[in-house]
């Protein structure tokens with residue numbers, strides 16, 4: 001089964017593979033398009049794996065529409081620009097019923113017939129995503145492209161293939177030579193919020209709305225990142241010459257039969273009054289949907305009317321977007337607080353007089369950074385317009401300066417960190433102000449929460465409250481301290497029972513088995529997300545090899561850019577970080593992809609061979625045991641008594657009588673930092 005050498009397929013193998021592929025495709029369609037799973041996850045995974053294994057053995061049988069071909073193995077370097085076969089038009093907007101009425105009169109006038117034949121309208125929700133164009137040749141998806149300027153877009157086929165609800169092969173027995181399908185790729189609200197939380201944690205600018213986030217995701221060079229964001233797709237246009245297609249409704253009925261997902265909330269309306277009712281109903285109902293909508297699209301149903309009306313340079317004359325009003329309201333700024341994230345980034349947050357916006361109570365809004373504060377010229381007590389961008393993260397759009405109370409105080413970023421009191425820094429052109437004190441409680445708390453996260457070391461049971469206590473009591477000053485916690489310490493904390501403490505200790509112990517790429521992700525190095533951590537871990541199989549790499553060597557990894565490489569390189573130049581890695585390794589974490597036994601068997605440098613050490617005082621980051629283990633690993637010996645045979649005194653804070661003795665004998669003194677440098 002594990003034989004990876006390509007073999008020549010027999011007809012039975014080809015048939016088996018085809019059956020397997022069909023079964024997996026059907027199950028995937030039922031799950032992703034119909035939302036009605038027909039197979040247990042475990043069974044699906046088994047069959048998928050079997051298909052993958054067969055295809056590895058018989059690579060010539062891999063077809064581009066195989067379910068295994070959705071995620072590319074290598075990131076793209078850039079996207080090619082492609083000309084659309086049929087232009088992608090945008091939509092004219094109407095902001096009220098009068099404008100809708102005006103559009104209706106306009107198209108009737110264009111036809112030269114005021115009392116045009118009875119016409120139906122199709123109303124659809126306007127999904128807040130990114131338009132994409134799909135091209136199928138003989139039923140197989142050959143190209144997926146962004147809208148671009150409507151005439152030329154970018155070829156993002158590899159990314160589009162990751163969207164499970166887009167069929168790689170049309171469900172048609174005799175597919176026409178060319179079919180074009182257009183629709184909206186979008187992100188679910190939950191994922192949009194997660195992406196922004198992650199960006200906030202990493203000190204990166206937030207996406208203003210799901211549309212930008214979806215467009216940004218589609219243009220990611222690495223299709224694995226795209227796959228991880230679970231984009232979805234609603235088809236809304238079908239370009240196919242067929243005598244059976246008379247109106248748009250027919251197209252919307254045929255698309256699901258071809259394997260596409262069409263938004264179910266569409267409606268055929270016979271008058272503008274019905275359109276208005278649809279619009280009103282969805283104004284509130286849309287809040288229940290798990291994705292964003294920003295209006296309603298009204299389309300003429302008859303394809304022949306559509307054809308007669310045609311398009312202007314930008315818009316079809318036969319459709320219009322009826323937009324919901326922006327969710328913006330005025331309120332007052334009570335105060336501004338500053339949150340410190342894991343990377344030390346300070347985010348100003350407006351504390352507001354509570355208002356009801358888009359169905360929720362808004363009390364706080366992000367002010368992003370100093371540049372934004374300057375732009376707004378924000379003062380305490382100001383009346384501001386607050387918007388729920390993409391209806392999720394409220395933000396301050398602008399200030400109404402006429403309503404400013406006299407003597408109001410201008411809001412600026414603090415000069416000192418609100419958490420630790422250290423001076424903060426802002427290095428232009430970066431817009432972000434940062435606390436750079438690595439012992440700042442906010443940074444420590446953030447780094448521990450990140451370390452324990454599901455995608456990092458996956459330590460269950462350590463929530464924000466517990467982290468707060470662990471940091472406050474100084475039991476934990478870095479993630480390495482987690483591995484020295486004991487039962488007594490945990491139970492002594494507020495609201496911590498014996499049982500839950502036991503579970504936490506078990507979860508901490510279990511995390512030692514997590515692979516090297518997760519540890520690397522958990523370290524929280526800037527720009528090293530899950531995918532980059534995996535790429536780096538594949539290319540640098542141990543922490544040692546990554547720490548020893550130059551910036552250029554790191555950038556040499558396919559998919560790693562200059563900014564990431566510099567960030568990783570700089571992180572490993574900080575001795576405190578090296579010491580952190582050493583401590584983690586000593587605690588038994590996996591800082592290499594190869595089993596530690598294999599590592600041990602490779603000969604290692606022994607810089608302390610034949611040298612004897614004595615320890616005195618408290619070291620800044622290492623425990624005595626850890627220091628001892630570092631020395632011994634590097635070939636040295638540790639003794640307790642100061643004699644002439646001793647080569648070095650490892651000197652910590654508040655040393656004992658050993659210091660005077662060592663000085664009398666002229667024994668060299670070493671700090672923890674020097675020890676770590678030498679041990680490298």
Ligand code: IVH
Pocket residue numbers: 088089090091124125126127128129130131184236237297316319321
């Ligand atoms: S029809 C020629 N239908 O809205 C037809 N567009 O503001 C043009 N959109 O670029 C598109 N939901 O990305 C259509 N149900 C829907 C839509 C929709 C969202 C987007 C689409 C378009 C943009 C125009």
